[in-house]
Amino acid sequence: MKKLLIILLLLFSCVDERIVTVPRNPHIEVTMLRIPYIPLAYTAWETPVTIYGTLESEDVSVERIVVDWWSDMYWNENDSSGYYKLLCRKCREAVWHDMDGTRDTMLISIDSLRWITKTHSISDSNGNFYNTLTPVSTMRAHDLHGSFMWLWWSIQGTVIDSQEIFLMD
Secondary structure, eight states: OHHHHHHHHHHHHSOOTTOOOOOOOOOOEEEEOOOOEEEOOSSSSBOOEEEEEEEEOSSSOOTTOEEEEEESEEEETTEEEEEEEESSTTOSEEEEEETTSOEEEEEOOGGGSEESBOSEEEOOTTSEEEEEEOOBGGGSOOSTTOEEEEEEEEETTEEEEEEEEEEEO
16 A cells, blocks of 8 residues: 555656646737828729838747738729728628719628738748738729728737728829
8 A cells, every 4th residue: 555655646746748838928019001091093993002010029030920911991803883891800791882972781702802902911031021002993982081991910810900091082
């Protein structure tokens, strides 16, 4: 009985070398260009605008970190008479805004539409990342309230920030 007790004490008092300590969460700072408005071109369908940011960290390398992007505005390559504006960030319900001023709420598949932002950016060795926004001419405001788009960006599934951008004449 004493031998069994001693063996049990030895087994349960030993440190398990397989246990890995979880490193603390790295702190990454994101500095992002703010774009209050985009003047839409009259002579071109798309108005390309470059947006950029910088990642900084003392804990981890910021090279090759993926930044994901979303917008609330999309257009259909087979129908240039308007655009879609989502009712929430990643929902399937959107409002169709036609050039004649009419609107219609409907369910959409975002994957079948043209995004006005690239979906991913990858940071370089200095932590810099870039994206090109391409709103189209039909997104020009057709009423007194103007036309606003939302842009979100995230890293590893966590939304970092967003900004509202005025699309103007």
